[in-house]
Amino acid sequence: MSAAVHRDWSGLPEDLMLIVMRALAIPDLLRAGAVCVSWRAASADVRRIQFPITDASPCLLYTCAADADDTATVYSVSTGALFKVRLPPSAAPFRSRHVVGSGHGWVVTADDAPRFQALNPLTGAQVDLPPVKGLDDVNIFSADQARLQRPGEIWRYIYLAYLSCSPANGSACAILLVHQCSGYLYFTHVGDDRWTKITTQNTSLQLDICFHSAVYNQNDGLFYVLSFNSSVFALDLSGPSPTTVRTVFTGREEVVLEWLGYKHGPRGNIILTPWGDILQVWRSKRRYMLNTLIFNIPESFIDDILLCKVDIHEKRLVRISGEDLRGHALFLCFNASMCLSTKDFPGLKPNCAYVTNGSWRQVFITKFGSQEVGIWNFETKILESLGKVQSDHPWLDWPSPIWITPSLS
Known part of the structure; x- marks a missing residue:
């Protein structure tokens, strides 16, 4: 009986190894780079081509008509780099999902299952979130579903999700879920089996109002929530029971x-x-x-964007201009909004806002209509184009394009 032949895969010719590496999706490419020194070098060469992001600035995540359903496009507005990512076969196709939020390199999606999932589009990692059947609002809209002739689907459009950190951190990651119509708020931690509803019994928060957005503050560990009348509330979701730390600002619509x-x-x-x-x-x-x-609905386009600062001491809103952004750029969408210094990212335009659609009604409409993506100039009040990418790699209307900060964690 002949002795077993042990192949030394580290000795593959360099040109052949590069061919193999180029055929791998990013998650497999990362794993291949951990095999040995020669594979690590080949993997690094291919990664520079397949993952040509050289800074930590936000990128636009979207789908192209020319690509398969499981493929998404990532475009860096700072460097102009563009590349494709392919989800693993076990994942629901990206084009079948609605994106309800993003943060720390991950997106939160809703699909027809129906379910929420956290997804890292670069690595293909997925985390199942608690089922939607525990949310009161899914049943609230059953009558509207019949009226809109879109049964079982409208629930996806009405939620926004916000992350405290990367879902890769497990139970340390809290997810705040905002229902934009009912005024209901829910939260969970990665690994939990249900959503906890934030009520007047477990907080002092006024819950008969609509909330527009939220953001997580890494410095104090609190979620800040904005209501329709410009009021701001702070929530501590670090433990099993939510608490309203304080009403930061009481506004007037x-x-x-x-x-x-x-x-x-x-x-x-x-x-x-x-x-x-x-x-x-x-x-x-x-x-x-x-x-x-299906029906006649109003299509909307940005007419104006108003910048305000919350003056905590005077307890009032103060109108400000783009110049008051101090050379920073804003990123606005379903994701947690960002304010970044253009000195750190010279490819970004200072004192402006990079925007995509931010209204659930508009997203519902734009599954049939157009997407509004661009750079808002506060001085001219014009939505400027992102540039050549719109003609060379045009985005589809679905799922709605969103800003992410790519991460391989």
Whole structure:
């Protein structure tokens, strides 16, 4: 009986090894780089091509018509680099998902199962979140589903999800779920089997109002939530029971409406700046009727964006200009809003806002209509193009494009 032949895979010719590496998806490429020194070197060479991101600035995550359903495009607005990522066969196709939030390199998605999942689009890692059947709001909209002729689907559009840290950190990661219509808030931790509803019994938070957005503060470990009337609340979700730490600011809806000229349905984002200010960004829309195959609905486009600072000491909102961003750029969408220094990322434009759609109604509409993605110039009040990428690698309307900060963790 002949002796077994032991192949030394580290001795593959370099050109052959590169061919093999180029055929691997990013998760397999990372694993291959851990085999041996020669594979690590080949993996690093291919990674520079397949993952050409050289800084930690936000990227636009979206799908292209020319790609398969399991493939997403990642575009860096800072460097202009673009690459494709392919989800593993075990994952639901990216094009079948609705993105409800992002943070720390992960996105939170909702699909037809129905279920929520946290997904790292670069590594393919997935974390199942508690089932939606524990959410009261899924049943609340059953009548509307029939009226809109989209049974079993509208629930996906109405939630926003916010992460305290990477889901790879396990139970240390808290997820806040915001229902944009009912005023309900839920939270969970990675590994929990249910969503906990935040109620007037376990907090002092007023819950008969609609919430527009939230953000997590790494410095104090609190979630800051923005309501429709510009009020700001702070929540501590680190333990099994939520607590309202404080009402940070009590606002008045008519102030924002007056500043925007009483335009229709402004949507708000809350932002924490590196210098310690709390900003509110309110978008107003101009509306047009869009005729679809199912029903007639209004299509909306950004008409104006209002910048405000919360003056904690004077207990009022203060209007500010783009110049007050101190050379920083804002990123606005379903994700946790970001404020980044353009000195750290010279490819970004200072004192402006990088935006995608931020309203669940608009996302519901744009499954049939158009996406609004670009750079808002606060001085000219014009939404500028992201550049050549829009013509060379155009995005589909679904799922809605979103900002992520790519991470291999």
